[in-house]
Amino acid sequence: MIGDIHQRVTRSSVNSLAFFSHSAYVASFELRDVSHALSDPNWVNAMHEELENFERNHVWDLVEPPPNCRPIVTKWVFKNKQGEDGMVVRNKARLATQSFCHKEGIDYEETFAPVARLKAIRILLAFAASKGFKLQQMDVKSAFLNGFIEEEVYVRQTPGFESARFLDRVYKLRKALYGLKQAPRAWYARLKSFLLKSGFVMGSVDKTLFLLSHGGDTLIVRIYVDDIIFGGSSHALVSSFAEQMSREFEMSLMGELQFFLGLQIKQGPERTFIHEAKYTRDILKKFEMGDSKPKTTPMSTNTALDADEDGEAVDQKEFRGMIGSLLYLTATRPDIQFAVCLCARYQASPRTSHRQAVKRIFRYLKFTPELGLWYSSGSSLSLRDVDHAGCRIDRKSTSGTCQLLGTSLVSWSSRKQASVSLSTTEVEYIAAASSCSQLLWMKATLSDFGLRFGKIPLLVDSTSAISVAKNPVLHSKIKHIDVRFHFLRDHYEKGDIDLVHVASENQLADIFTKPLEFGAFVRLRGELGVEGVDNALIKGEIESQWTGLIALLV
Known part of the structure; x- marks a missing residue:
């Protein structure tokens, strides 16, 4: 026991020493005024590091200002980089332009740059898990400083680092700066040019996906601005790509993919687990819900939200902040999708009843902070369901859909339909058409991965909606349905999808359309692959519910 105490004290001393020695080289507070930063040697070092990047990348030239020149103002942006434990690991000073000074047609033309969607990233994670290879991650240092710009852009000299000899001169940009509207497009x-010259093929649907085939091996690269995810069936091919990128750009090779866009990723030999446990704890603390009483479901089955015009108004800014935080969490938590989207409808004029519903979601997160998505092997797609006239204000229905790659849930939605439907058949038919469009996008995207599909099963729990889709005659019961929804019938006839009936009790998408009682909610949540909660805790909750029920009966 004395030895255990000695080990704990020694470990604590080492950690404390590491913390204080680290703190000596970084500033723990973020600044907004460059004058204060110039008096702190840690931030001065960070600013010098940024300017050295400019020199290495030949970003600009100090020139005489041309006639009628209106140089863009620059400013310093200071940010502390934190690790997963919340400790400051680096001070980052970024020199950026002030975007409100930009003039369209003079300083920039086109600005659009493709960015990978989260569902595309989940597809890649599911595909990699099914093929048994691990994804790697790299980060391009000062990525935007590598992008050449076509426009003639001038900026003022750097605040705090002006040239004493040439105070009247300005910088002419050769490459992009952070803050320039065309910077993401230029990067x-x-x-893209570098990857295509290196033999990669760009995805036919997703322009952030690049693939390289070498013999029987394949290398997959996914781009999200300056973050790059890559992996393949050959270790040699992966290593060669990492070396090639390091020669062309200044890179940070971060090894195995573990933390990306707030997602925590654990890649095992057979399954991959993605979750947002750290983010969940952060928002619970942010909105002071860390000590709240846990709830077993995100929404009560008897909840019926409406405008509640007679209710007491609440702080709109706080309510929107809570909704925005929860919406980002739905990237790995489909179990809260319906509840969050329902509450989000009342952001214009939130009331006490709406805030209580949102707090209920936070209390559910308190009960299940570690839940996430498990991805394993799989090679097919399936899906969906709706509820009829779910909105108490305009009587529009809610469509709930989910798409799976094998057993891996990669895409889902809970969305109010655009028009009022006259029957449950019409509701189901419109929702099936929406699901069909998502399936076609997934089918085209997965074809870039080398996956080919015949008829994709579209699971619908309405036999009448299936009959309407298969019936080529527009009879009186459906002649009022917008013609754009009838493309479901066209793709059924082409053989792209196969409409399959599923019993209502087995419809996975029910979790996206209505509040469910605890047993059904946990069952559907598990079938969707949302796991990670302590089974003993669930068992204890079930036993407590049975105890309460028996007490009532007695």
């Missing part, structure tokens, strides 16, 4: 064009 993407540079990276």
Whole structure:
């Protein structure tokens, strides 16, 4: 026991020493005024590091200002980089332009640059898990400084680092700066050009996906601005790509993919687990819900939200902040999708009843902070369901859909339909058409991965909706349905999808359309692959519910 105490004290001393020695080289507070930063040697070092990047990348030239020149103002942006434990690991000083000074047609033309969607990233994670290879991650240092710009852009000299000899001169940009509206587009064009010259093929649907085939091996690269995810069936091919990128750009090779866009990723030999446990704890603390009483479901089955015009108004800014935080959490928590989307409808004029519903979601997160998605092997797609006239204000229905790659849930939605439907058949038919469009996008995207599909099963729990889709005659019961929804019938006839009936009690998408009682909610949540909660805790909750029920009966 004395030895255990000695080990704990020694470990604590080492950690404390590491913390204080680390703190000596970084500033723990973020600044907004460059004058204060110039008096702190840690931030001065960070600013010098940024300017050295400019010199290495030949970003600009100090020139005489041309006639009628209106140089863009620059400013310093200071940010502390934190690790997963919340400790400051680096001070980052970024020199950026002030975007309100930009003039369209003079300082920039086109600004659009493709960015990978979260569902596309989940598809890649599910595909990699099914093929048994691990994804790697790299980060391009000062990525935007690598993008060449076509426009003639001038900026003022750097605040705090002006040239004493040439105070009247300005910088002419050769490459993009952070804050320039065309900077993301310029960086993407540079990276795309490099990858295509290196033998990669760009995805036919998703322009942030690049693939390289070498013999029987394949290398997959996914781009999200300056973050790059890559992996393949050959270790040699992966290593060669990492070396090639390091020679062309200044890179940070971060090894195995573990933390990306707030997602925590654990890649095992057979399954991959993605979750947002750290983010969940952060928002519970942010909105002071860390000590709240846990709830077993995100919404009570008897909840019926409406405008509640007679209710007491609440702080709109706080309510929107809570909704925004929860919406980002739905990237790995489909179990709260319906509840969050329902509450989000009342952001314009939130009331006490709406805030109580949102707090109920936080209390559910308190009960299940570690839940996430498990991805394993799989090679097919399936899906969906709706509820009829679910909105108490305009009587529009809610469509709930989910798409799976094998057993891996990669896409889902809970969305109010655009028009009022006259029957449950019409509701189901419209929702099936929406699901069909998502399936076609997934089918085209997965074809870039080398996956080919015949008829994709579209699971619908309404036999009448299936009959309407298969019936080529527009009879009186459906002649009022918008013609754009009838493309479901066209793709059924083409053989792209196969409409399959599923019993209502087995419809996975029910979790996206209505509040459910605890048993059904946990069952559907588990079938969707949302796991990670302590089974003993669930068992204890079930036993407590049975105890309460028996007490009532007695």
